[in-house]
Amino acid sequence: MNEHDKIRELLALAAADALTSAEEKQVGEHVRSCIACSNELEAWRPIASELRRLPTPQPSSWLVQATLARAEAKLTEQAEHDWNRRVMIVVVAFAWLLTIASWPVFHVVSGRFERLLGPQFSHTWISFAAFTALEWLAGGVAAVMLAIRQRGERRLV
Amino acid sequence: MAVDADVVRLRRGDLNALSELITRYQNRLYRYLLRIVRQPAEAEDLFQQTWLRVVEKIRSFDASRNFDAWLFTLARNLAIDHLRRIRPESLDEPLANSWHSENVADRISSKDHTPLDHALAAERRTEISEAMAGLPMIYREVLTLRFEDEMKIEEIAQVTAVPVSTAKSRLRRSLEQLRDALEARYPGGTWQ
Secondary structure: OOHHHHHHHHHHHHHOOOOOHHHHHHHHHHHHHOHHHHHHHHHHHHHHHHHHOOOOOOOOHHHHHHHHHHHHHHHHHHHHHHHHHHHHHHHHHHHHHHHHHHHHHHHHHHHHHHHHHOOOOOOHHHHHHHHHHHHHHHHHHHHHHHHHHHHHHHHHO | OOOOHHHHHHHOOOHHHHHHHHHHHHHHHHHHHHHHHOOHHHHHHHHHHHHHHHHHHHHHOOOOOOHHHHHHHHHHHHHHHHHHHHOHHHHOOOOOOOOOOOOHHHHOOOOOOOHHHHHHHHHHHHHHHHHHHOOOHHHHHHHHHHHHOOOOHHHHHHHHOOOHHHHHHHHHHHHHHHHHHHHHHOOOOOOO
8 A cells, every 4th residue: 555545544534633643744744745635635524524513412301300310319229238238247247246255154154054053064165156056047037038128128119 | 630529429429429420421421322322212211221320330430530431331331232132233234214303403503604504504414414324333433422522532442442443443434434325315415
């Protein structure tokens, strides 16, 4: 491809102001000495000009308001969701803290029972593990039930 | 690049920022969607979906990047998914009907002075918008991004997810096809 053909391919882009400064310079120099390319560039200009002046179709105010209302509702819902998640993290952390803190208390209490009931009762730690598992199982079931209910409510909305 | 204050506020969940962004981008975004799908009802639905997607994804958006390109990329992805689902053929094939619904008065620019100028300008815009509506989707898209949204080639490449060289050649081909369409539709007219 010779210089003339290369420049010819750039003319549409020149009318679209989409050339690099080096290409722009190259086209400018060539067009000054080539009448055919100069005419071709002039033929592209009204097309580019009319494209820039096409009317902008505008969305109705109803559409903008409806979009704003839906987007705001979504933003609020997300904020609530984030808040619930933060609360859940705090609650879980607190539950673990309580569980760990209750170990020594449980040990002391069960030790007194052990003394009352006799030497056979020495399953303190097994009992404690069972107690903790039961607590967490109850918590898990409650969380699943709440999630199912929340999903049902969202469907209704 | 300056960080958009409204975008930063929206990331923090500010409802006023959302309202300001919608107001600022409403015309450009709606026009872009309408150019792609050509049906006002579909463009309206996609307009709403785009803003809901913005709210959903705004936290993953890097505020130091170009919000325009990000917004138009979201809109584009939704529009293309929509077209694939509803009219897969429309991604490649031009349609005969026109997308524009403006009346003649809308098309008249204040720069045109006499009634004859007005009439001629309106006619030329009708011709060009009809020819543009007949182009395949990727060409309509690149034309509207360059000439109506005044995006740079780099931004167009970002929105359309192609290399800069591809965006540039796509723009050139779209102009060539538009000119061919104008010359074919209006032989002997002012486009030759």
